Amino acid sequence: MKRLLVALLWMSAAGLQAGDRIWSALVLATNENPPRPVPANLEDFAPTIRRVFGYNSLYLLGEKKRNLVTGAEEWLVPSKAFFFKVQVLGKKPTCYELQIELYRGQKLLVTSHTRLARDAPLYIRGPQWGGGQLVLLLEVQ
Amino acid sequence: MKNSDDREWEKTRNLLREHLTVPPLTNPDFINSRVLEAIEREERPRPAASGWSLRWLFWSGATALLMAGLLTAVLMPREFGLRSHDEFISQVISARAEMPQLSVTGFQVPDGRGVVLWMEGVDYIPAGEGVR
Numbered sequence: 001m002k003r004l005l006v007a008l009l010w011m012s013a014a015g016l017q018a019g020d021r022i023w024s025a026l027v028l029a030t031n032e033n034p035p036r037p038v039p040a041n042l043e044d045f046a047p048t049i050r051r052v053f054g055y056n057s058l059y060l061l062g063e064k065k066r067n068l069v070t071g072a073e074e075w076l077v078p079s080k081a082f083f084f085k086v087q088v089l090g091k092k093p094t095c096y097e098l099q100i101e102l103y104r105g106q107k108l109l110v111t112s113h114t115r116l117a118r119d120a121p122l123y124i125r126g127p128q129w130g131g132g133q134l135v136l137l138l139e140v141q
Numbered sequence: 142m143k144n145s146d147d148r149e150w151e152k153t154r155n156l157l158r159e160h161l162t163v164p165p166l167t168n169p170d171f172i173n174s175r176v177l178e179a180i181e182r183e184e185r186p187r188p189a190a191s192g193w194s195l196r197w198l199f200w201s202g203a204t205a206l207l208m209a210g211l212l213t214a215v216l217m218p219r220e221f222g223l224r225s226h227d228e229f230i231s232q233v234i235s236a237r238a239e240m241p242q243l244s245v246t247g248f249q250v251p252d253g254r255g256v257v258l259w260m261e262g263v264d265y266i267p268a269g270e271g272v273r
Contacts, residue, residue, distance in 0.1 A: 026272065026273075048250050048253055048255055051250075051251065052250060052251070052257055061272060061273050062273055079272055079273050080271070080272075080273065081266075081271070081272040081273070082272065092228070093228070094228040094229050095228065095229075095231070097234075104263075107239075107240065108239040108240075109238070109239060109240060109243060109260065109263065110236060110237065110238055110239060110243070110245050110258065110260060111236070111237045111239055112233055112234075112235065112236040112237070112245075112247070112258060113233075113234040113235045113236075114231065114232065114233050114234060114236075114247075114256065115231060115232040115233075115234060116231045117228070117229050117230055117231045117254060118229075119254070120229065120230055120231040120253075120254035120255050120256070121231070121255045121256075122231060122233075122255065122256050122257075122258065123250070123255060123256070123257045123258070124257075124258040124260065125257065125258065125259045125260050126260065126263060127260075127263035127264060127265060127266050128265045128266065129265075129266040129268065129270075129272055130266075130267070130268030131268065134266075134272065
């Protein structure tokens with residue numbers, strides 16, 4: 001009974017709320033010995049980046065946050081070199097349907113139709129930069 | 142000092158005894174019966190609080206909750222149902238590379254709710270070139 005109540009509370013709390021925002025970031029992932037401390041903003045993402053991309057150190061190169069409004073189009077520019085155009089196609093109780101375009105400068109690299117749930121980020125493996133890997137993040141917060 | 146106070150008080154008491162008289166009661170029987178009634182009322186054991194009010198509170202609360210649940214189910218059916226775990230997971234529905242040398246694949250983060258877009262074929266950026 002207690003577990004059911006906790007599950008109910010979690011389910012209701014995890015639902016989308018008015019005033020959701022989308023956060024984007026450009027991250028440099030590298031391998032260093034010893035690993036460098038993870039920046040506070042990236043603590044939630046570090047385990048996945050380590051497991052999926054294989055890097056132990058992270059640098060936050062840029063970030064940007066925008067409101068999510070159904071039907072609206074937002075430009076998210078975490079850096080001058082890489083940025084997103086995000087169109088909100090629809091909102092469901094637990095997620096947003098987004099049309100995401102990733103640009104490098106003037107060039108459109110990727111278009112994606114993605115269902116993004118709250119606190120369940122999208123990781124994009126970008127190009128190699130210097131000795132590391134660029135990773136782009138998008139998260140509904 | 143105390144002795145003089147005592148003497149004064151004794152004197153006042155004697156004066157009061159001499160001059161104060163009890164007013165005669167006009168209807169002593171009536172007053173007596175009312176006093177007896179009041180004493181009897183106070184001595185009568187009060188009935189123990191029945192559990193009725195608690196039961197009533199419980200059932201009215203339960204009914205209110207049930208009604209709230211029914212109203213929610215009728216007015217907001219989508220909010221009422223429990224959601225499956227899949228609805229809290231991000232998902233790449235489609236992904237398309239917009240340059241010929243690029244390829245892109247989407248997959249779920251293992252043991253996580255996030256999702257990955259894996260791009261291949263993107264040009265290496267030299268360290269001297271700024272990306273910030």
